[in-house]
Amino acid sequence: MPNTFAPSSEQAIPLHVLECSAVEAFVSRQDDSVASWVTSNGFTGAQGQALLIPGPDARPIMALAGYGTATQRNRNRFVLSAAVSNLPEGIFEIASGLADEDLIAECYGWLINSYTFDRYKPQSGSKAQLVAPPGVDTARAEAMVSAECLVRDLINTPASDMGPEELAAAAQSLATEHGADIDIVTGDDLLNQNFPMIHAVGRASPRAPRLIDMRWGSSGPKLTLVGKGVCFDTGGLNLKPGASMGLMKKDMGGAANVLGLAHMIMSLNLPVRLRVLIPAVENSVSGNAIRPGDILTSRKGLTVEINNTDAEGRLVLADALTLADEDNPDLLISMATLTGAARVAVGPDLAPYFTDDETASTALMSAAGRVADPMWRLPFHDAYETMVEPALADLDNAPSGGFAGAITAALFLRRFAGDSRYIHFDVYGWTSNPGPARPKGGVGQGPRAILEALPEILKL
Incomplete structure (x- = not known):
């Protein structure tokens, strides 16, 4: 998997990055089927959590990534990539939840998350790809x-x-x-x-x-x-x-x-x-x-x-x-x-x-x-x-x-x-x-x- 951004695609899955304190408000804005899916799957916004939400035809209509708490983020870097590791292969586009000042670091973390050192035996990294968010200098990242x-x-x-x-x-x-x-x-x-x-x-x-x-x-x-x-x-x-x-x-x-x-x-x-x-x-x-x-x-x-x-x-x-x-x-x-x-x-x-x-x-x-x-x-x-x-x-x-x-x-x-x-x-x-x-x-x-x-x- 290349350590690069994915090309923009209509098939990209919207990804909402949710810290623990934002989950309840997010769920309250969704329809009953989405709200029920989030609740029944125990999504709390904990660091590393990832959840695909299916639509009527079973294809994912959105995904959620847990962003933990502010205290946890202060203790770690590239927190989003912890959730990325739990996403399936596919193309994702960040829809909400990341502040502008965090975009550079979190995009870097997402891309480098697929790194593996496979010179001596096969290794596999994350296969979830990211469309470059607006405002991110893709060449620099x-x-x-x-x-x-x-x-x-x-x-x-x-x-x-x-x-x-x-x-x-x-x-x-x-x-x-x-x-x-x-x-x-x-x-x-x-x-x-x-x-x-x-x-x-x-x-x-x-x-x-x-x-x-x-x-x-x-x-x-x-x-x-x-x-x-x-x-x-x-x-x-x-x-x-x-x-x-x-x-x-x-x-x-x-x-x-x-x-x-x-x-x-x-x-x-x-x-x-x-x-x-x-x-x-x-x-x-x-x-x-x-x-x-x-x-x-x-x-x-x-x-x-x-x-x-x-x-x-x-x-x-x-x-x-x-x-x-x-x-x-x-x-x-x-x-x-x-x-x-x-x-x-x-x-x-x-x-x-x-x-x-x-x-x-x-x-x-x-x-x-x-x-x-x-x-x-x-x-x-x-x-x-x-x-x-x-x-x-x-x-x-x-x-x-x-x-x-x-x-x-x-x-x-x-x-x-x-x-x-x-x-x-x-x-x-x-x-x-x-x-x-x-x-x-x-x-x-x-x-x-x-x-x-x-x-x-x-x-x-």
């Missing part, structure tokens, strides 16, 4: 859904089939689809072109490290996206325990999210000069792996003391951010599944971000609410700068003490973003507890809100 499907597919694919080479191939495919230019620096060429920390992190794996560099657009402000592409993270010589290694196929979630965002930007032909940089590596264990106590020299020239080889994401991002800053972008955004500290701070559902730009932050928070892509700002707290400055080198990749881990990682990255207008996202990229339109597995965090905020941030 469908671009958001297509991008989310891409993000989920990339993260859900196990590392056996999603290493640096395969991630580069996915970027190449996206570039081909949109007519973008792409350059991929591989293996020892990373040293020749001065990306020493990307090479250092990835050299222990038999799967050669890469820097993916994609460009699209010929006019407008320069927007550069940098995504962490650690396709699997063993922790290196600071080896992760098994329980911590189990989800490390998702450690390329930052790369997946920036590719999803790039897909939306190019699909909608936004007037920007887009650049996407992805350091794609596998952090493995072998005789030439980086060691605790090593000191690396970055592309920027700053030296970095390695106090934990499991803090590798910031190393590969550092070289990519330096390259990005050399091009003087108007906006630089990095996205990474970077720290457990961010999960402790805000949990898995919120995408924390860091920026010194008040205008950008205000735009992001407003946009996040409109498109149901929640995020929260954490501070670049300058007083913690000394925590990332060890005795032997310019920077420490893993400050001791355990405090403020998300902030110190962000401060580390800011050193390499230079003078660029910079936003850093420390995302989780995974749904552990499934909810409406959000099955267990990989998930996008941030791209929809960023897309929504870009016109204000970049004055498009």
Whole structure:
């Protein structure tokens, strides 16, 4: 089933979205046969309820979807999609019950509800299709859904089939689809072109490290996206325990999210000069792996003391951010599944971000609410700068003490973003507890809100 709107049809079934408190009034306005059917089937408007109402010829004349209570909706997103899962195959058209401000999020939830990850075995999602409601930008909604499907597919694919080479191939495919230019620096060429920390992190794996560099657009402000592409993270010589290694196929979630965002930007032909940089590596264990106590020299020239080889994401991002800053972008955004500290701070559902730009932050928070892509700002707290400055080198990749881990990682990255207008996202990229339109597995965090905020941030 395509993740797109259905064409308008006279056969579309009118769908009334009813919260619990609205059911009684709705029933009172119906004829006796409809009222009796609703009552006898126990429809109360509870979240997830769905009911087809037949006409005299047994064909459905309308459908009802439970919208729960305001309290329930505040605790969840895409509530309508819970009812959609219980609707049969068919084409539906929203007739009443959704406020204008909820249309974007609920239409997105409906469309993405049919997503399945079926690469390894057949799966089936919702088969109920939706006619686009008046006022909804169909191209924009469908671009958001297509991008989310891409993000989920990339993260859900196990590392056996999603290493640096395969991630580069996915970027190449996206570039081909949109007519973008792409350059991929591989293996020892990373040293020749001065990306020493990307090479250092990835050299222990038999799967050669890469820097993916994609460009699209010929006019407008320069927007550069940098995504962490650690396709699997063993922790290196600071080896992760098994329980911590189990989800490390998702450690390329930052790369997946920036590719999803790039897909939306190019699909909608936004007037920007887009650049996407992805350091794609596998952090493995072998005789030439980086060691605790090593000191690396970055592309920027700053030296970095390695106090934990499991803090590798910031190393590969550092070289990519330096390259990005050399091009003087108007906006630089990095996205990474970077720290457990961010999960402790805000949990898995919120995408924390860091920026010194008040205008950008205000735009992001407003946009996040409109498109149901929640995020929260954490501070670049300058007083913690000394925590990332060890005795032997310019920077420490893993400050001791355990405090403020998300902030110190962000401060580390800011050193390499230079003078660029910079936003850093420390995302989780995974749904552990499934909810409406959000099955267990990989998930996008941030791209929809960023897309929504870009016109204000970049004055498009």
